[in-house]
Amino acid sequence: MPASNIKSPGVYISEINAFENSVIPVATAVPAFIGYTPQAQCNGKSYTNKVQKITSFAEFQAIYCLPAPAPPASPSKQYNPQYYLVQQKNKPDNGDFMVINNNYYLLLPDPNTIYYLYNSIRLFYQNGGGDAYIVSVGGYGNPSGTSMAPGTQIINPNVQLNELIYGLALLLNEQEPTMYIFPDATLLSITDNGTLMQQMLLQCSQMQTSIAIFDIIGGRNPDPIMYTNDITSFRNNTGSQGLDYGTAYYPFIGTTVMQNQDIDYTNLFGGDIKQLSSLLSPADNPNTSVTTILDMIENPGANPLTVTQYNSALLNASKIYSQIIKYILADVNLLPPSGGMAGVMTTIDNLQGVWQAPANTTIVGAASLPIRLSESQQANLNMDAYSGKSINAIRFFNGLGILVWGARTLDGNSQDWKYLSVRRTMIFLEQSCKLAVKPYTSQPNVKNTWEAVKGMISSFLTSVWKEGGLQGVSASDAFSVECGLGSTMTSDDILNGFMNVTVKVAVVRPAEFIVFTFQQQMASSS
Template identity: 35%
Template sequence: MIQQLATPGVYATEVDGFSSAVVAVPTGIPVFVGYTAEANGEGKPIPISSLSEYISIFGAAPQIEYDYVSNTQAMPPYRANKAAPAFGLYFGLQLFFNNGGGVCYILSLGTYGDVIAAGTFGKDAYTSALAVAAACTEADLLVMPDAVQLSLDDWASVSQMALQSCEQAQHLMCVLDVLNGYLPADGSAQDPVTGGTGNGGFYRIAGLGDDFNKYGVSYYPWLNTNIVSISDIDYSWVSAGTLPLLVADLNTEAATLFPADAAGNATKLQAYISIVALLPQTGDAVAVRQRHQSLMALSPLYQSCMNNIVGSVNLLPPAAAMAGVYARTDHTFGVFQAPANTTIINALSPAVTVTDQQQTDLNMPLNGMAVNAIRTFPNYGLLVWGARTLAGNSDDWRYINVRRTMIMLEQSIKTALQSCVFQANDSLTWASVNASISSFLNALWKEGALAGSKPDEAYSVRVGLGSTMTGQDILDGLMKVTVSVALTHPAEFIVLTFQQQMQTS
C-alpha cells in the first residue's frame, strides 16, 4: 500500500531482499511409548535429553525378578516373574543415549505397579497412546520397548495400529521389535520371523500385512548387551517363589564343595549353610551385599545363577538402540545416509548368529516384508547389516534413508509454507515459494542428499498458473506446488568383475 505523505521530509522504508527460508526439521528424535516407575506427563509426551532427566521425572529402573530354574542349561533367558516383569523402557533408553541419541519424548502408558496389579501386559493402554504419540510433530521415530511383553495377538494388533498411526501422521517411522527375537530363524514353528502362528506359536512379521509397511522397519535378532553389570546383581533378583529352590540346590552343592572327609571342612560347611539359610530373610542392603559376595566367592552354582540373570536382563530388543544409531548417523552424516554398516554401542553380540543364507530370507522375502539383520563379522565385530523398510518390494520406499529423507523434506517444506497461507495466490507469491524451496533443495544437493551432477538433475520445483494450477484451482483457493527430488540410494550390493587380459610385453 502506498504511504500517504503529508509532512515534507525524508522517509526510509525497508524492502525484504530475500524470500523466507526453508529450514530442515530436526531428525533422529523418537517418541518412546512404555511403562515407567511414575506416570507423570498426564498422558502427553514429555521431552528429555538425558537419563538423569528421565529419572527425575519418571523414576528409576524397574526391579526385575527372574524365576530360578535348576536346569541352567535351558537358560538364559530366565523367565521374568509376573510379580516383577521385565519392563524394557529404562534399559532401552540407556541404549538410545549411549548410541548417540539426544532429545527424545517419553509417553508413559502407566506405572510398573499398574501392570503388576493387572497381572499381565495388555494392548488397551496402547490404543489411545498411539494417537497421542502420532500427534507429537517434533518426533520422527516411534519406539515401543515394552510391546515385546504383549501376548502374540496383542503384539500383532499393537504393531498394526502403530504402523497405521505413522501412515496417518506422515512424519513418523515405527521401529518394531521382533517378538521373541532371541530365538533362531530356522524355519521351525518357533521361528520368530517366518514361523507358525497357531496354538500359542509365534507371529510372523509377514502377518502384519502390507497396508502401512512403508512407515515400518524391523531388526533381528535381539542383542546381548552389557547395560547391567554383574556388580549390579544379587539374589534379590531371584523371585521369592523360586528362591527356596535355589536355596535347596545350594545346600545340595554344599556336600560337593566341602566333603566331610576333608580336614577343616566342617567349619567351612557350617559357615556356608548359615549364609544360605539367610537368603529368604529380609535384610538391609549391606547385609544382602555381604551374603551375595560370599556366595559369589564360594559357590559355582550361585555364580552360574547370577550370570544367567545378568544374561537375561541384558538380552534386549534392538529398536531403542537403533533409534540412537539413527540419531548418531543423522548428526554425523545426515538423514540421507543409510543407518547401516555401523556398530551398536553396548551390544556384545547378536542373540542368534545369522548366516548369509538366513539373511537372504530376511532381506528379500517374497512378500517384501524385509527384516534387517544384525550380524558379527571377523575383524569387524558387530554390525547393522541391512537398511530396508518393511516395504522391501517397493521401488519408492525400499530403503530407510529414502523414507526418512522424504519425511524430512515434506515436513520442512510444509512448516515453511505455513507463512504463505492466505497470502495472495499470484505470481509474486509463486516466485517466493519457488525460490525458498529451490534454495533449500540446492543446499541439500550440495551436502549429498540428492543425486545428480547438477541441480537440474537433482530436483525441480513447479508452481504457477498453467503449470500446476488451473484458473478454477485459484478460484477455489488452491495453490499447488510440485516438488521432484532424486534421492540417493545406498549401494546395497557391490559387484566386482575380474577378467584376465593378454600379456602385452
C-alpha cells in the same frame, strides 16, 4: 508504508527485507518411546499417559525412575525381574541350562516381571541418543510368583494392548517425533502385537512425520532351524497399510547394559532365601560361609548390611551363586534392538545426514547374538517375493563384530520406498518445506508469491544437494521446483484458493549390492 497512508508532511522510513524467508530443516532423529516405566511422577506431578520431551538420560531418571534412598542403603532398582531355577528330570534339549549339584536346571523368568523400555532408553543414549519423547502408560505390575513354561515365548499379562494403543494416540498431536518405538510390544501375544503394529503403520502413514521401528517376537530366543516361523508370523501380522513407514530388525541383541550390581539374590525365587539356600548349601554338601550369610539376610539384627554388601559376600563365598548371577545377567541383557537402532540413526543423522543408510555399522553395547545368521539365511529376510516385507538382519562377522546388515523398509517390493534412508529423507524434505511455506498461507496467490516460494525451496534443496543428500552433477539434475499458473495451477485452482507446488528430487540410494566383474585376459607381448 504505502503512499496512500501518508497524510502529513515529514520524513518516513520504509524498511525492505533484504532476505527472503528460508526453510529451517526439521529434526530427523527424535524417537518417541511408549511403554512401562519404574514410575511417572516428578515434584508431585503425574506423567502417566502424558507426552513428555526429554533431552538426556538424566531427565528420564528425574521423571520416570525411582528416587535414590539415603546412604548407606543400596540404590533403588529401576528394573527388578524375577527368575526361578527349575529342576529338570533329564538333560534339556536346549543348550542353555545349568548343572548344579549334578542336577539340570533351567533359568526361567516370571513373565509378569519382564519389561524392556527402561533398558532400551539406556541403550538409546549409549548409542548417541539426544532428544526423545516418552509416553509412560503405567508402572510395573505385580509378579505372578512363578516361572514361565519352558520353551514358550514371554507374554507379560501386565502389558496391555489398549494401554499401548492409547499411548500411541497421544502422539497424534505431536509433529516432532520421527520414530515410534514400543520396546514392550514383543511381550504381547502375537495377535495383539499384530494389532499394535498395524495401528502404528496407519498412524505413521496418516501423519507422514514418523517411521515405526519394529522388533520381532521370537527374536529373543530363536530356534536355529524353526526361527523362520517367527518371521512368517511377523509378516502375516503387519497388514498391508503404510508399509513404507515401517522397518524391522532381527534378532534381539545381547548387551552390556546391566552389570553385576544390578542383579542380586532378591531377583531369585521372589526373594525366597530358603529356596536359594537349598541350592547353594545343600544338606549333603554344606557351604558354611553361604549359610552364615543367608542367615544374616534372614535375621538382619540391629546393624544389618546393605543388599549390595550381602550380594558381594555371596559372590565371594559361592561359585554356584556367581554362575547363577552370570546366567541371569546374560538373559536380562537380551534386548529388542529398536532402542539401539534409534540411537544409531541419531548418530548417523548428526554426523553424515538422514540420507545415509543406517547400516554397515555397529550398535554400541552389543556383545552377542542369540542366533548367528548366514548370508543365505539373511537372503530370505532381506527379500520376500510374496509380501515384500524386508527384515533387516543384525549379524556377526569375523574380525568386524556385530553389524547392522540391512536398511530396508517393510515395502521391499517398491522401487520408490524400499530403502529406509529414502523414506526418512523424504519425510525430512517434505516436513521442512511444509513448515517453511506456512507463512504464505492467505498471501496473494500471484507470481510474486510463487517466485518467493520457488526461490526459498530451491535454496534449501541446493544446500541439501551440496551436503550429499541429493544425486546429480548439478543442482538442476538433483531437483526441480515448479509453482505457477499454467505449470502447476489452473484458473480454477486460483479461484478455489489453491497454490500448488511441485517438487521433484533425485534422492540418494544406498549401494546395497556391489558387483565385481572379473575377466581373464590373454598375455600379450611387450
